[in-house]
């Protein structure tokens with residue numbers, strides 16, 4: 001079989017608290033038995049999934065599987081691009097979610113596990129989805145950029161992810177993020193931010209956080225942008241206003257259910273270009289990773305990436 005017809009899996013052995021390394025051989029065997037022989041490589045550390053993906057796409061592979069959590073998927077998506085363009089516009093991504101949080105597959109309405117994954121391969125269903133791009137300052141103050149499929153946010157989410165990712169996620173994604181969120185809500189101070197959408201200043205003042213959403217879920221299952229569509233060519237921008245910690249904690253169940261948009265102080269907009277600045281240090285979260293901080297400039301690449309599922 002030619003490289004372009006074979007699947008290549010990029011595997012983060014460290015994901016799901018290390019269980020991915022233990023279980024991959026059994027999944028590989030099953031995939032082979034079902035008629036899907038798979039080439040693969042384990043990542044060796046943060047950022048490696050991007051390098052591996054770029055390399056194999058340049059070698060001629062076209063079908064890539066991300067095996068790990070949301071962080072791995074984000075790194076793999078970043079590997080589809082080089083010099084601001086897709087390395088191969090025909091390339092395709094399948095997501096075998098084996099992490100703790102799994103917010104992207106919630107947005108794609110894919111279930112976890114080898115059987116639903118095999119079903120996706122058998123059915124051959126694909127969607128062409130939008131990809132977000134954000135320019136930001138990394139934690140050393142250098143300007144850099146990153147692509148994302150799901151949700152990027154600034155403010156409380158950035159602080160929560162920084163906290164949760166420093167700890168083990170042995171309690172599972174949902175509980176780890178819930179506890180991280182509660183601790184962060186109690187310690188966080190709302191920040192003055194300015195938000196411009198498609199050239200118009202739509203918000204200036206003190207607020208809790210701004211979500212720039214392509215998908216719907218963050219934080220291990222909070223439906224933060226219930227109306228977002230992965231392929232509508234637009235971001236849903238959700239602003240959580242100047243809430244006190246107690247008010248936010250009271251509303252937390254509504255955020256999990258996606259019924260928070262009617263709460264006074266929550267605002268939703270749609271747009272394609274978003275600029276966010278802050279007078280204070282405001283941390284960025286991209287697909288569950290915390291790579292830097294504001295100022296942020298977002299753009300959307302409409303219907304650009306082929307995803308199985």
Ligand SMILES: Nc1ncnc2c1ncn2[C@@H]1O[C@H](COP(=O)(O)OP(=O)(O)OP(=O)(O)O)[C@@H](O)[C@H]1O
Pocket residue numbers: 012013014015016017042043044045046047048068069070071072073075098099100101102103169173288289
């Ligand atoms: N070989 C490796 N060793 C250690 N860390 C790695 C390795 N490969 C990748 N990473 C890093 O592991 C981090 C977590 O990965 P990932 O998000 O896929 O798993 P998770 O935390 O279990 O899942 P989720 O984000 O869905 O909760 C990422 O920041 C990634 O860069």
